[in-house]
Amino acid sequence: MSTPSPADLLRRQPAGSPGGRGGQFQEKSNDAPANPLAAGSATSPDDLPIPDLVEELPAWVSDAAAQLTAEYRDLWKRMNAKHRSSTYGAAAQLSVQSEDPAELAILGQFQGPGIALNVARNPATPGCVLHMIAVGESEWRDPEARRAAVVHPNCPETTIRIIWAHRNVLDYPGVGKAAISTAPNTPFDVLDEAAAEGDMTALARLASATG
DSSP states (O other): OOOOOHHHHHHBOOTTOTTSBOOOOOOOSSSOOOOTTOOOOTTOTTOOOOOGGGGGSOHHHHHHHHHHHHHHHHHHHTSOHHHHHHHHHTHHHHHHHOOOHHHHHHHTTOOSTTHHHHHHHOTTOOHHHHHHHHHSOOSSOOHHHHHHHHTSTTOOHHHHHHHHHTHHHHHHHHTOHHHHHHOTTOOHHHHHHHHHTTOHHHHHHHHHHHO
8 A cells, every 4th residue: 555645644534434535524613523543424524534554553542542532522521612712712821821621622622823732731731632632633733732742741652652653654743753752651662663763762761761
């Protein structure tokens, strides 16, 4: 199978979905984004495209990712439309200062400049929100926000494994291998693979852990 172009990747449906290709994922202002690993209807606007390499992920990683998405959607549902509107209105301040997981879930998908990055750097941001910032498909997502989510101390191991599994498709997308090797929650087997590919930071971390 040839490596897809960036445009092709953003149009691609999850592996095994009807028709193989489908509608572009669209984030909604009043509903939570779709499950990053769920295969959906070919006509649904909530389809979240993931390259075919997703088939190489172990089942437990997919299951864990589904649980993270469920937790995220639960946070989203805590806030009705009125409260969401108020949160958006104070986005710049709340993205930095908020310790409310539901507010951070909303703001992590806000398209205002720098808001998602602030959320990805906020010490209180929970793993499920970081997962959606790092792994959720979006044409507008700042790669720096994705990288910040990956290196956050609360970033789930599952998120890191998903990004690592897609590194050779499109650097998933814009995160960079360096983020994986410096992320505190990167598992040793991933660091070992990174070191085998010539990542000196990963090699140094492994040596430090075993020394």
